[in-house]
Amino acid sequence: MTDPHILLPGKRVSLAMPHRDHLPDYHRWENDPSTILGFGTQVPQPWEVRASGWEAAGRNRDFPQFEVITTHDLTPVGVTTLQIDSAVRTAEYVILVAPEARGKGLATEATALTLQWAFEYAALRMVWLKVLEPNSAGVTAYRKAGFKPAGRLRQSGYWLGHPCDELLMDAVAEEFSATPA
Numbered sequence: 238m239t240d241p242h243i244l245l246p247g248k249r250v251s252l253a254m255p256h257r258d259h260l261p262d263y264h265r266w267e268n269d270p271s272t273i274l275g276f277g278t279q280v281p282q283p284w285e286v287r288a289s290g291w292e293a294a295g296r297n298r299d300f301p302q303f304e305v306i307t308t309h310d311l312t313p314v315g316v317t318t319l320q321i322d323s324a325v326r327t328a329e330y331v332i333l334v335a336p337e338a339r340g341k342g343l344a345t346e347a348t349a350l351t352l353q354w355a356f357e358y359a360a361l362r363m364v365w366l367k368v369l370e371p372n373s374a375g376v377t378a379y380r381k382a383g384f385k386p387a388g389r390l391r392q393s394g395y396w397l398g399h400p401c402d403e404l405l406m407d408a409v410a411e412e413f414s415a416t417p418a
Contacts, residue, residue, distance in 0.1 A: 241306055241313075245350050250314065250343050252303040252350050259304065259313050260291055262335070266315075269336045275372050277394045277403075299323055303354070305334070305347040314338035317351040319364065328355060330366040340374070348382035356410040365407040371396040376404065383408045 241253035255263075266272060268281040294300045299322075305315035314335045319328040330351065334344050355361045365387065368375045384406035392400045 241304065241311055243306075244303065245354055247308065247346050247350050249308055250305050250346050250350070251308050252317070252347070252354060253306050255302045255304040255316060256313075257291065260288065262313060263287070263291075263316055263333065266333055266335045271336060271339075272333065274396065275369065275375065277369055277396075279395065294318075301354075301359070303351060305343065307343075314343055315347055317347055319351065319355055319359065319361075321359065321361065326361050327363045327365065328359075328361050330355075330364050342378075344375070344378040345381045348378060348384075352383050352408055352413055356413050361410065363407055363409045365405060367403045367405055369394045369396050370402045370404050376406075379406050383413050385412075 241256065243251045243253045245252040264282070264284060264287045267276075267287065273279065273281065294302060299320070301319050301321070303317045304313050305317060306313050315338060316333045318331045320331070321328040330348070332344055332348060332351075334347070352364060355364045364384075366379065366384065367390070368379065370376075370389075385408065386404065387407040388405040390403040390405065393403045394401050
């Protein structure tokens with residue numbers, strides 16, 4: 238395996254081009270029970286679905302994905318995605334962090350780097366996300382990275398089998414600072 242193609246370096250993590258050789262890792266992370274809980278997907282995803290989704294995403298300019306790697310040893314620890322609506326220059330943000338890398342503050346830096354890419358390189362006006370309200374770690378990481386509360390979808394998700402609200406958060410280019418709090 239060759240060294241990763243780093244797109245945007247950070248202090249503890251960097252954004253790199255995703256690599257097909259890491260697809261089994263991405264699939265394992267997505268099917269971890271805590272990921273399924275956080276995404277609200279409720280069911281695991283078969284390998285065939287993930288592999289075909291990789292191929293389709295790679296052909297779509299409006300769906301850039303970034304591999305999150307540690308700066309000290311270049312280990313993949315996550316993936317971030319911008320689902321761009323090019324007509325209005327906005328994007329939905331999604332992050333996936335390896336279960337073994339959670340709770341270390343890496344999601345905050347990866348999110349801030351992705352916002353930096355969105356505003357400085359992709360020239361987007363706004364980036365938004367949805368997060369299940371009980372996911373307090375996610376909400377905290379997003380706030381620290383630059384997202385602000387933007388609304389609520391009542392009873393639109395599930396957490397541990399119970400209905401819950403989804404919080405909408407957004408970040409706009411004019412308010413974004415590349416240095417996370």
